[in-house]
Amino acid sequence: xxxxxxxxxxxxxxxxxxxxxxxxxxxxxxxxxxxxxxxxxxxxxxxxxxxxxxxxxxxxxxxxxxxxxxxxxxxxxxxxxxxxxxxxxxxxxxxxxxxxxxxxxxxxxxxxxxxxxxxxxxxxxxxxxxxxxxxxxxxxxxxxxxxxxxxxxxxxxxxxxxxxxxxxxxxxxxxxxxxxxxxxxxxxxxxxxxxxxxxxxxxxxxxxxxxxxxxxxxxxxxxxxxxxxxxxxxxxxxxxxxxxxxxxxxxxxxxxxxxxxxxxxxxxxxxxxxxxxxxxxxxxxxxxxxxxxxxxxxxxxxxxxxxxxxxxxxxxxxxxxxxxxxxxxxxxxxxxxxxxxxxxxxxxxxxxxxxxxxxxxxxxxxxxxxxxxxxxxxxxxxxxxxxxxxxxxxxxxxxxxxxxxxxxxxxxxxxxxxxxxxxxxxxxxxxxxxxxxxxxxxxxxxxxxxxxx
Numbered sequence: 001x002x003x004x005x006x007x008x009x010x011x012x013x014x015x016x017x018x019x020x021x022x023x024x025x026x027x028x029x030x031x032x033x034x035x036x037x038x039x040x041x042x043x044x045x046x047x048x049x050x051x052x053x054x055x056x057x058x059x060x061x062x063x064x065x066x067x068x069x070x071x072x073x074x075x076x077x078x079x080x081x082x083x084x085x086x087x088x089x090x091x092x093x094x095x096x097x098x099x100x101x102x103x104x105x106x107x108x109x110x111x112x113x114x115x116x117x118x119x120x121x122x123x124x125x126x127x128x129x130x131x132x133x134x135x136x137x138x139x140x141x142x143x144x145x146x147x148x149x150x151x152x153x154x155x156x157x158x159x160x161x162x163x164x165x166x167x168x169x170x171x172x173x174x175x176x177x178x179x180x181x182x183x184x185x186x187x188x189x190x191x192x193x194x195x196x197x198x199x200x201x202x203x204x205x206x207x208x209x210x211x212x213x214x215x216x217x218x219x220x221x222x223x224x225x226x227x228x229x230x231x232x233x234x235x236x237x238x239x240x241x242x243x244x245x246x247x248x249x250x251x252x253x254x255x256x257x258x259x260x261x262x263x264x265x266x267x268x269x270x271x272x273x274x275x276x277x278x279x280x281x282x283x284x285x286x287x288x289x290x291x292x293x294x295x296x297x298x299x300x301x302x303x304x305x306x307x308x309x310x311x312x313x314x315x316x317x318x319x320x321x322x323x324x325x326x327x328x329x330x331x332x333x334x335x336x337x338x339x340x341x342x343x344x345x346x347x348x349x350x351x352x353x354x355x356x357x358x359x360x361x362x363x364x365x366x367x368x369x370x371x372x373x374x375x376x377x378x379x380x381x382x383x384x385x386x387x388x389x390x391x392x393x394x395x396x397x398x399x400x401x402x403x404x405x406x407x408x409x410x411x412x413x414x415x416x417x418x419x420x421x422x423x424x425x426x427x428x429x430x431x432x433x434x435x436x437x438x439x440x441x442x443x444x445x446x447x448x449x450x451x452x453x
Contacts (some may be wrong), residue, residue: 016212019107021047021060021086024114028101029064029082034164034180035350036080040066048216051138053130057123059140060084061213081182083221085117085127096120118166120355124156128170131209131224140221144209144429150174150224164350174208175227175419179220179347182213186222191358192266192324192346203258203343226318228342234331238377242388249395252374255334256399258341259370263363263404266324272362273322280332281361282313285421292428298442305449309420317412320406322360329366330373349425367408368418370396372426372444379440420448 026042029035044065051059053109065079086101087093092113099119104112130142132150144150154171161167168176179187190210197206209224234255241248289306293299326333327348335342348357371393378389394409399405408415426441 010111010411018131021107021114024102024104024392025062025084032180034042034166035082035214035365036181037064037066040074042066044079049139049213051140053085053137054126056088057117057120057126058086058088059137060086061216081179081180081217082180082217084122085178087115087117087123089113089115089122093120118158118168121156124158124168124170127168127176128152128154128156128224131211133178134209139213139215142209142211144224145207148206148208150208165282165347169227170224173227174224176222176224177345178222181350182217182219182221184217185354187223187347187354188327188358189345189347190220190223191270193223193225195269196262196265199265199269201262203262203265203341204346205342205344228337231335231337234334234336235342235373235377236318237256237336238331238392239380242377242385244380248388248393249391251336252392252395253399253402254339255341255401256368256396256401258334258343259329259366259396260403262343262366262402263323263325263366267321268345272325279314282310282417284356284422285310285313285417287321288421289424292424296427296431296438298431298438299424299445302445302449306420306424306445309417309448312413313417315403316417317411319411319414320363320404322362324358325361325363325366326369327357327361327366329369331370331377332373351429359433362414363404364408364411364414365418365421367400368415368422371415372419372422372441375444376440379443416448419444423448 008129022045026045027044029042030037042064044063046063046065048063049059052216055431060083062082062084063079064082087096088109089096090112092100093115096115099116101114101116104110104114117127128150129152130137130140131144132152134143135320136142151171151173154173156168156170157169159169160178165180166178168178170176177189179189190207193204194207196204200397205228207223207225210220211222212218212220234251237251238248239379240246241251286307289299289303289310293303298439300450326343326346328345329343333345335344374392374396378385378392399410401409423441423444427438427445430438430441
């Protein structure tokens with residue numbers, strides 16, 4: 001029997017894929033960390049494209065719809081597009097037990113067992129080989145930087161860290177980020193690092209290879225970059241410092257300087273924003289607050305106080321011009337290798353529309369995200385050590401000011417507004433994904449709403 005003999009004819013498989021996979025995916029998708037619709041039932045599931053990468057590895061783009069609200073004629077269906085890679089086996093594979101999606105009971109794949117292919121070394125090798133040899137597979141396009149050849153035979157391992165995408169490390173030399181929730185356009189995690197490297201910024205790993213889809217939408221699907229072996233993320237380092245009683249201000253100061261370097265490079269790489277950004281920003285912040293308060297009752301008593309932070313944007317110091325920024329900067333988005341800080345994950349907040357994530361914003365938004373992260377880290381220890389977070393905040397802002405030429409601490413109105421907006425985002429995120437963590441941002445909400453600090 002040939003390797004492909006257990007699969008049904010490809011024409012039958014592609015004709016009605018949901019006949020085999022629909023029921024399994026409806027049950028499996030909501031359990032995934034990266035699935036955005038956990039709080040809403042999947043009312044409709046459709047396969048947008050299916051591509052055979054190898055005889056036992058399938059690539060899918062699926063559309064998951066939520067609710068029954070009709071959409072206008074010609075408008076795109078409500079819901080989200082997700083990228084799936086599925087390993088298909090004739091016999092169950094015990095070593096892939098945790099990755100099993102289920103055994104197919106009907107349709108073209110009846111009797112076969114389906115797994116999340118990113119846990120399967122054989123499928124992971126297929127994906128890397130595609131990236132090493134540029135070309136097309138159905139609507140998929142695999143591309144690379146010819147000046148940075150990738151060797152063959154690198155052992156893959158899937159990172160288990162909580163994140164909104166999936167990451168494969170190959171031979172401790174490269175890391176492939178596979179985007180799960182797909183939006184049309186070039187993903188910032190491909191666009192921005194490439195632009196920064198061209199500016200001579202050494203704070204980011206350069207893209208080596210990537211792949212995208214051309215149908216039914218134009219979108220980036222994954223990016224391969226150098227892996228920094230031995231590097232530790234800022235969150236891990238901060239928690240270690242808290243656990244051992246070590247000071248973290250030197251690291252925070254250098255991290256502030258690295259952030260300023262990246263911001264200056266971004267300002268050079270991308271066109272500046274039009275004037276009047278603060279007014280549009282205040283309106284968007286207020287709308288996000290209203291949505292979050294509707295979803296999280298605990299937030300509602302603080303809404304009037306929080307609105308004052310956004311209203312103050314109209315009269316406070318406008319600060320530095322709006323520009324391209326990281327968009328979701330925190331301790332988990334930075335790596336320290338040796339004595340150097342590197343900034344990663346330029347995708348922005350995946351829950352927000354791509355157009356918003358690539359639009360210019362004040363660099364204070366990134367700064368506020370990092371300051372909130374110091375507070376998150378400090379609250380992981382009992383008793384809480386507010387002085388540790390305060391010292392880190394001061395050191396980070398001082399490091400930023402030393403390189404950027406302006407001091408975030410002197411932009412009080414801007415900083416309060418952006419910290420408030422970040423805390424509101426955190427409340428909604430934790431309520432949906434990690435309810436046990438909700439008290440952390442709620443403590444900041446109380447501080448920002450009542451005292452206006």
